[in-house]
Amino acid sequence: MAIVLSQDDTINLILIGSYMAGILILWRMPYLHWILYPFKLVTIAFHEFGHAFACICTCGKVVSIEVDPELGGATEMKGGVGWITLPAGYLGSSLVGAAMIFCGFDLVASKVMSIVIMVMLLVTLYWAKNWLLRILTLCFVAFIGFLWWPSGGVGLKYVVLFMGCGHGRTRTGTPRERKGAMDSLHLGVLGRVHGPRWPAAS
């Protein structure tokens, strides 16, 4: 079966490519990398949502979800099947990201996806343990809700596609407890490197 690219498809593919290249470049830019910061945080929120959702599906109970400013996250669960809840964070958030890319190809699908995103964020808000996560989810819900208005919600398509591309790219769900060797990496994400420099120095 041959895949035929329409003009819209070509535009979407170029968009996906440039979003990914843009994220890759922006990631290393001084100051400008802060633009990605809220998107990194929201990706972690989706990662934690994946754990929580899998926990509920396997008859567990979610106690709380936390996202910390240094790009770690933690979901506290009681019960649940570890075999499923553990991979669900990473695989769940990458599945959500893939769904966003899929929906980003079409305006109506993007609108549907934006509702799904808002519901997922509001559910995460319900379990939120810290203020960063509460503010983050509310801001994103407000932002995505607002995008329904300007010129018939065209912006949604681009934002959904962008968030989808970001999902494939960001580090997700690192437990904040980790110490030692990982600290330089961990803090390096925010540009505050206290520990030993990354091995290029040695």
Add this chain to the structure above:
Amino acid sequence: MSAMYSVWDILEVRLPGVHPPRHGHPPDLPMLTKGRNPMPSWNIHMQDLVFRKVNESDASKFAKKTKCCPAQFFGILWFLIALAFMVGAILAGIVVF
């Protein structure tokens, strides 16, 4: 100038304890990247899940549970699955819409 930098220096992909051979001057990339995250995102992900063992990562917890493979195996596996999701989503997007 360009001869000083290998692709590993630019991408900063490292295995723990393994450094690429240096010819002449060691490139001083940390100086170039001072004050910001020196690694691209996908590499951070690979570092987290594959190249080094992060004791508390989901992959290593899962590896402990299954007791069959090292955490790196699951890191690579999950990464490949995520990649497949993404490629599948793009293809499906083209075909469906």
